Amino acid sequence: MPLNSEARSLLDLMDAVGAPPLDSLPPVAARDARAEFAAPILERCHETVDLDADGVPVRLYRPAPADEVPGLLLWFHGGGWVLGDIASHDNICHALARRAGHAVLSVAYGLAPERPFPAALDDCIQATRWAHEHAGELGVDADRIAIGGDSAGANLATVVCHSDPPPLVFQVLVYPLTDARMTTASYDENGEGYFLTASSMRWFLDHYLSGDDGAADDPRVSPMLAADDVLSSDPPALVITAGFDPLRDEGIAYANRLADLGVATHHVHFPGQIHGFFSMPHHLGDARAALALAAQSLADALAQRDPPPA
Structure with a gap:
């Protein structure tokens, strides 16, 4: 399938702007450059509250006034463990909370290289355990907690699932990085010209x-x-991948x-899409479709179920 026409137009626009490649910049400058392209908030949830998860900044997105106790999705943003923050994925978390009807907790984990591996992972594990322990204060159901993220955030979500977390009922993995050895065919096919490049991935990993x-x-x-026994204990999953993505094959x-x-x-x-498309619903119809899919899948997974008969 050819590259999606909307994605092609977006890539052409990025080329016209002439932004330097991320891997040509120091991390702080790369963060500033990426922040200029933060997506607008198209759908707002009921309210947001900034909190402290024992030293890890988090933002709670409440879907509606508290008529019922919702479930909770912990969201770990993408950005190669180097870029991104709560603000960069504010649009996604607002939309997921509003559409799914459940709360979202976005986690501002520590970024490399200032805080290299395993700092980001440790922060995500801590935030997940904190959310479960403080579910009552957050106004969410401790028995209906899901986890998810995009790209490096999806990588962190998968590893949190393997790190003795509290009970998790679902995971949302959007073009996850699952094999950092960078040896798949999609790195050769999509390593240049489709937003995320092979050289940028090497820069992120380094x-x-x-x-x-x-x-x-x-x-x-x-x-x-x-190991198989580790993966087999994972919660049910939604995995979203893109055809013109270096991470396609590993996802x-x-x-x-x-x-x-x-x-x-x-x-x-999504065979015609590029890495990062999920965060661009203001530009891409496929992003709006993927967001609707993720929200509905989350709503289904976190639906309140009747207790079993006595």
Whole structure:
């Protein structure tokens, strides 16, 4: 399938703007450059509250006045562990909360290289456990907690699932990075010209793994390398992938492996799309479709169910 025409127009616009490649910039400058392209908020939830999860900044998105106790989605933003923050994914979290009818907790985990691996992972684990422990204060159901993210955020979500988390009922993985060895065919096919490049991925990984711990073949970095018994205990998953994405093949392979191990997995592929498309509903129809899919899948997974008969 050819590149989606809207995505092609967006890439042409980015070329016309002439922004320098991310991997040519120091991290702080790259963050400033990316922040200039923050997406507008198209759908607002009922309210947001900024909180402190024992030292990790988080933002709670409440879908509506508290007539019922909703479930909760913890969201870890993308950005290669180097870029992004709560503001960069504010539009996505507003929309997910409003559409799904459940609360969202966006996590501002520490960014590399200032805080290299495993700092981001540790922050996400801490925020997940904190949310479960403080569910009553957050006004959410501790028995209906899901986890998710996009790109590097999806990578963190997968590894949190493998790190003795509190009970999780669902995971939303949007073009997840699951194999940091960068050896799949989609790196060769899509490594240039489609927003995320192979050289940018190397730049991200070099910063993320710049400390004294972790490597590309560590399952905490490459969850595809986790043991079968670890993956088979994962919660049900929605996995979204894009055809013109260097991460395409590892996302597809991860979805297939979960399914093969008996994890209820719904994999939806957008063959004409680029990495990052999910965060661009103001530009791309496929992003609006993917967002609707994620919200409905979350609503279904977190639906209040009647207790079993006595």
